[in-house]
Amino acid sequence: MKNIQLNIIKTLLLVFSLALTSCIKDLDQSDPDSESLLSAEETFKNPESYTNFLAKLYAGLATTGQQGPAGNPDISGIDEGESQYIRGYWVMQELTTDEAVIAWNDKTIKDFHYHTWTSGDAFINATFSRLDFQVKNCNEFLRQTTDEKLDSRNVDTNLRDEINGFRAEARFLRALSYWHFLDLFGSVGLVTEESPTDFFLPEQATKQQLFDFVEAELLAVAEDLPSPGTNAYPRADRGAAWMLLSKLYLNAETYTGTGRYEDAFTYVNNLVTANYSLGADYEQLFFADNNTNGAQNEFIFAVAFDGIRTKTFGGTTFLTHAPVGGSMNPENFGINGGWAGIRTTSALVNKFQMGADSREQFYTDGQSLEINTISSFTDGYAISKWKNIDINGNPGSDPNGDFADIDFPMFRLADAYLMYAEIFLRGGGGSQSDALSYVNQVRTRAFGSTANNITGSELNLDFILDERARELHWEGHRRTDLIRFGKFTGSAYIWPWKGNVQNGAPTASYRNLFPIPANAIAGNPNLTQNPGY
Structure with a gap:
């Protein structure tokens, strides 16, 4: 499988x-x-x-x-x-x-x-x-x-x-x-x-x-590496290397102080013209059969999980169980019970046009929008993005419903489309018409029609950052994106409970990096701690 x-x-x-x-x-x-x-x-x-x-x-x-x-x-x-x-x-x-x-x-x-x-x-x-x-x-x-x-x-x-x-x-x-x-x-x-x-x-x-x-x-x-789409799924092919190069170059200014946007364009342009295609249905990208239901044609690199052969309490098992709690029915997620842990803040919710966008998979019944107490699962909307069911509604392979079959898409084409538009806006290359085309392909899938496509005057970096949140939330990109846009630490962007304050507060810029673990430094005197820790 x-x-x-x-x-x-x-x-x-x-x-x-x-x-x-x-x-x-x-x-x-x-x-x-x-x-x-x-x-x-x-x-x-x-x-x-x-x-x-x-x-x-x-x-x-x-x-x-x-x-x-x-x-x-x-x-x-x-x-x-x-x-x-x-x-x-x-x-x-x-x-x-x-x-x-x-x-x-x-x-x-x-x-x-x-x-x-x-x-x-x-x-x-x-x-x-x-x-x-x-x-x-x-x-x-x-x-x-x-x-x-x-x-x-x-x-x-x-x-x-x-x-x-x-x-x-x-x-x-x-x-x-x-x-x-x-x-x-x-x-x-x-x-x-x-x-x-x-x-x-x-x-x-x-x-x-x-x-x-x-x-x-x-x-x-x-x-x-094999040409894009020709290696046995989910093994890495040339497209995976191109995508990682694109991400390395896109974030080069953060990493080294020197922008490499033209290089980022070279490799992201390879990707958007390669043998990948958007999945027909956004929701199905995160189903148990996403390795066979057409979603895999969008995946540039994925990590395979299987409810019988790769049992773990991490991976997509975590992403399926941990967001389920309150009045949510675990059977709708193909699992035997929820862990009542993770949900989102109003800052993400408010980026969506409620009720119109298929990526807006918020569970609100019994959940409050605002978070008064982080320890209360019903404070904050839940997200029903990851579902251990197939396109016919059948649960995954684990008969006990403990472990998920959902593959984790580390890199996918929609991400590359949005990267192309960002790189264009940062002066790395490409054209506005292509950037708009790629962004609007993503939005057409999300809304089911072209009614919510954007125009050239609406295409700017703030829009791209918000669109990345709408398209890629809970896929492991957000911290890196916010740092690249200068909005992770400091006061440029505040969200609920940032800085351990209910309405949010600025945090120190040194937290753009995590500390080298104390254990690592104790074992190797050649390692120097990151500033601020």
Whole structure:
């Protein structure tokens, strides 16, 4: 059903001795020792091991340990579901913005919306550790698939060609995680397959060095990846590399102080003219069968989830269960019960024309628009965006309704369309007519007709920021967008409970980056804390 991740995702390779350690804390962990590498040599005598290892790399974006949904975690010291890649990234990208608040009192979870997090935050440490863990697995795959290694194993030409393609995918996945490091933390240790395999303390790379590394990796592998839409879903293809390059360049001024909008235009223009198409129905993009119902034609890169084979309390299981509470009927979402946690603020609600836009999936029965008490789930409109049902209303594959089948669209075409318009407005290239066309294609789907299409006089950066919220809310983009537009911290944009004040308050600009976790700095004296923490 879900291709590479599902049938072989549970394969346990001996090469992952590092993965089986009880805790991954920081970027100075040692890599597999010589005894582990001997085990790897035995493992890779089986040609299928290369495919299995690649599956593990994709699985790293979905699963949390060696058994699902919990019990043998990759990362200890936190609830296993909270350590899941997409869940951790979503918390940092969405709970810190106008798009989401959470009712729970789990540890320091509310600090994200209040902008009061610290370097000792367990959730920040878990996400940092998850990114680190993913990078290390990618590095080990690249170490085990060099020409020298393949020669020593007498790998035949046909398999070698396939493995070279796998290497390009592994480098893309590593670049994705380093982009997340750059976007969230700014400056971290840079470890590659060329780094020592004995215990060592990496030097801290600057933001510019991380930017340059991600850029170089993506440029190097883009042509080695399959053409857009031709790789087995949901594996990365050339379009995924183009999209990540576009996002890297679009945010370059934030990351390095130097705009790269013309470069952003080059790659986003490749995407909007490539083999992708908007899904016919916005709501179905977030259904359990979004890998087969036509939505997948819009997905440039997605993380696959399956209610039986990738059980986790993170990912889209979290995004389906956590927003359901109050008077909401869990059966309508294909689940056995809601977790009564996340909902949104009036700042997002007020960006919509109530009742006209199909993207306006607010649940209001018994919910108040204004949030008097964040801990009360019924304060704030709920969002019914993620549904573990198919287009016929049938629930997902898990007969108990615990775990979701919904794939997570990390990159999709509608995002690229809106990026094109923004890049045009920032002087990167393109034409107003094309920018309007792409924006209005997104709006035509949203409203079901051209009646709400915009004109050239209405196309400006403020409109684009609001349209991105309407189209992409709860998909992990909002924090990055607000920072790029200068509205995440400070007083330029205030939303309810920002700064731990009911009507909102300015927050310090240093919070545009998260702190390097205290655990990481304690383990590696080469790391320097981000200013302000």
